[in-house]
Amino acid sequence: MVENHKNVALRVRTLRGDMTQQEFADRVGISRSSIANYETGRALPCAYKLQKIEDAVRAFPSSSDTRAANNSTRQTWRVLSEAEKARVDAVQELGATFIGLCHEIGGTDPDGERLASRDLSLAVTHVEDAVMRAVRHITK
Incomplete structure (x- = not known):
């Protein structure tokens, strides 16, 4: 053949x-x-x-x-170094801090209430996306 x-x-x-x-x-x-x-x-x-x-x-x-x-599309996994773990933790902590600040600005409870405005909700969505992308970059 x-x-x-x-x-x-x-x-x-x-x-x-x-x-x-x-x-x-x-x-x-x-x-x-x-x-x-x-x-x-x-x-x-x-x-x-x-x-x-x-x-x-x-x-x-x-x-x-x-x-x-x-x-x-199956992913391959590797063990992260201590420095990479620290970076991931720092990025996630900064994201959580910013999201908490958005709730504080809007006067809402971070554990359940919706954000006060569409602008704040959109800001949180962008922060979550930025955190995900930064973590993906660190771990690739």
Whole structure:
């Protein structure tokens, strides 16, 4: 099997996921034998048919598509150094202090009441976002 045929065969098989060849062919709108030929590398779909296959999968994802998507975005974790932990704590503490100050300015209880104005609420949202982004930067 030619290398390009192998790549296409693997791609079609991956896109099919846990569906039978017949179910997949019905979804895509081509014959089951064409799917079988693409998966075994006996035939190579034209660009139009390959696009048709990918469009059909995007329109109606199967459970295996979700699994593949989750696997591709899986994070790798590492142990933070003491300096990184201290930075994260400092950023989170500054964010909490600023949010507490917004509640104080608005005269609201930080444990339950909504902020006094939309502007203060928006400021808190931006601070929470800034804290999240700073922590993400420190920990990457």
